[in-house]
Amino acid sequence: MEWQKEIENLYNNLVSKMPQSVQPIIGPLLHETCEKKCHERKGDTVTERDFVIALFEVTPPAVQPTMIEDLTSLGVDYNKWMVYVKAGFQHEMDLNQTLEDLKKIADFAGVECDEEAIWEVFNAYKDFFTGSSISIRTTSKPVEKRDVSIRYVELMMQHDPDPYITATKEGLIEKNGHPLHKMFYEIYDKFEMMGHGVDLDVSKGLTKIWSFMAPCPVDRIYTMETIPDSVKTLKDYFSRHGLNEFVLFALDFYHKTVNIYFLVRDPSKVKPEKYETLLKEVGFEPASREIMEKCTKATTLYYTFNWETNKVERVCFGVLCPEGAEGVPVHFHPIMKEFVEKAPFATDKRTFIYAITFSPEGHFYKIESDYNGTMIEILKMGAQGGLEL
Known part of the structure; x- marks a missing residue:
C-alpha cells in the first residue's frame, strides 16, 4: 500500500523518538495498523x-x-482526528459463562471452586474481566x-483507581x-x-497483581528498597547470561513472592545447553533433553x-502455541492432554500456552488457555522488544 510521502516521514520521525526498547514493539504494529485503517475507509x-x-489505538495510555x-x-493537529479513534475494551465477556467454564476446568483438574471468592474479584475488576485479554x-x-487460576492483562485501558487500591478497598488482600x-x-x-x-485463584481469590512496563534495564531493580535480597544475589548471574532487560513484575500477595519476567525475541536461536546452565547455576537440576528442548x-x-531466603524459588519457561493443540506436548502429563481436549473457550480459536517450571524439588508443568484469543498476541508483540539469548 502506498503512503503519502509526508506521512511516511512522520511515521519514521515519530518512531525514532520512541525509546529504543519499545521501537521494535510499537513500530511494526503502528505501520500495520495505519494500512489497516486506510483499508477500512477504502482508501x-x-x-x-x-x-x-x-x-x-495501538499505543498504551501510559x-x-x-x-x-x-x-x-x-x-500534527491530532485533535481533528480523535473522533474516529475507537476507544474501549477488546471484548464483551459474559462473567456467568466464564464462571461456568472455570467450574468445568476445576472439576476435571480436581480443584475446589469458591464461587463467592471468585465473584468478589470479578465484581471488583468487572470491566477488566469482561473486556480484557483472559487466560485460564x-x-x-x-x-x-x-x-x-484465571487472569486478565490490560495495556490499553487505564486502571482508575489502580488495582492495588481496588484490592485493598474491597478486602481482597490484607495490608x-x-x-x-x-x-x-x-x-x-x-x-x-x-x-x-x-490473577484470581478459584479456591483462594485474588493472588497476584501484575505490573507491566516497557523493556527496562534489570540493573534498576537493584536500587529498589523493597526488592528481596535474593534478587540482588543474582546480579552477576543475570549480567553474565544476557538477562539485562525485563518487562514485568508479578506480585503474589498470597504466597508472598515476586516474579520477574524476561521476554525472548527469537527462541529458535536458544540451545538447550543455555538453559541447562541457567538452571544449574541456581542449584536446579535440568530435565531430560526432550524437556529442555521444549x-x-x-x-x-x-x-x-x-x-x-537468599535463593531463587522457581525458574519457569513459558511456550506459546498459536498453532493450537498440536503444539502442546500432551504426553508430558495427563492433565495437559485433558486440558487441551476439554478446556472451554470463549472463542473458536483454541490456542494454548504451556510452561515448564523448575524448583529445588524438581519440575512440573503448567497448561493455559488463551481463553478469549488475544493473550498470545500481547506476548508475541512484547517479544518483538525481547532479549537475544
Whole structure:
C-alpha cells in the first residue's frame, strides 16, 4: 500500500523518538495498523488521518502524553482526528459463562471452586474481566496442591483507581506490612508503567497483581528498597547470561513472592545447553533433553523470589502455541492432554500456552488457555522488544 510521502516521514520521525526498547514493539504494529485503517475507509494511500487513528489505538495510555508532545513538536493537529479513534475494551465477556467454564476446568483438574471468592474479584475488576485479554491455567502438581487460576492483562485501558487500591478497598488482600505492599508503588516510582493484570485463584481469590512496563534495564531493580535480597544475589548471574532487560513484575500477595519476567525475541536461536546452565547455576537440576528442548521454545522466562531466603524459588519457561493443540506436548502429563481436549473457550480459536517450571524439588508443568484469543498476541508483540539469548 502506498503512503503519502509526508506521512511516511512522520511515521519514521515519530518512531525514532520512541525509546529504543519499545521501537521494535510499537513500530511494526503502528505501520500495520495505519494500512489497516486506510483499508477500512477504502482508501489506497495512507494519510494523516490513518496515522493518527492508528497511533492512538495501538499505543498504551501510559505513554500517550509523551506521544502527544512528539506529535505537537512535529506540527500534527491530532485533535481533528480523535473522533474516529475507537476507544474501549477488546471484548464483551459474559462473567456467568466464564464462571461456568472455570467450574468445568476445576472439576476435571480436581480443584475446589469458591464461587463467592471468585465473584468478589470479578465484581471488583468487572470491566477488566469482561473486556480484557483472559487466560485460564492449571498445573501438573499433585491434586492436593493443584490450582486453577484465571487472569486478565490490560495495556490499553487505564486502571482508575489502580488495582492495588481496588484490592485493598474491597478486602481482597490484607495490608499486613509485607514489603510487597510498598513494592507496588515503588514500581510506579521507578519504572515506565504500561499496564496491569490481576490473577484470581478459584479456591483462594485474588493472588497476584501484575505490573507491566516497557523493556527496562534489570540493573534498576537493584536500587529498589523493597526488592528481596535474593534478587540482588543474582546480579552477576543475570549480567553474565544476557538477562539485562525485563518487562514485568508479578506480585503474589498470597504466597508472598515476586516474579520477574524476561521476554525472548527469537527462541529458535536458544540451545538447550543455555538453559541447562541457567538452571544449574541456581542449584536446579535440568530435565531430560526432550524437556529442555521444549524449554528453548519459550517466549517468557521468569524467576520467582521470596523475602525469606537468599535463593531463587522457581525458574519457569513459558511456550506459546498459536498453532493450537498440536503444539502442546500432551504426553508430558495427563492433565495437559485433558486440558487441551476439554478446556472451554470463549472463542473458536483454541490456542494454548504451556510452561515448564523448575524448583529445588524438581519440575512440573503448567497448561493455559488463551481463553478469549488475544493473550498470545500481547506476548508475541512484547517479544518483538525481547532479549537475544
